[in-house]
Amino acid sequence: MLNWLLWLPVLGIAGIALLPRGRDSQVRGLALAVTLVQLLLATLLYLRFDGSIPGLQFATDVPWI
Numbered sequence: 272m273l274n275w276l277l278w279l280p281v282l283g284i285a286g287i288a289l290l291p292r293g294r295d296s297q298v299r300g301l302a303l304a305v306t307l308v309q310l311l312l313a314t315l316l317y318l319r320f321d322g323s324i325p326g327l328q329f330a331t332d333v334p335w336i
Contacts (some may be wrong), residue, residue, distance in 0.1 A: 287301055
């Protein structure tokens with residue numbers, strides 16, 4: 272979920288870049304939607320955070336080699 276929170280603005284920028292020029296209301300609507308989804312994800316992460324657990328939480332561990 273943390274990865275989505277971090278990459279969502281990039282996806283929003285790509286979506287805005289694909290919109291035709293002169294569609295200011297659609298740009299505002301998409302920007303608002305992306306911001307609200309980010310707020311929702313950040314709130315969920317905040318609520319699911321457990322301060323009694325030491326170490327990293329919500330980390331993505333991917334072996335590279």
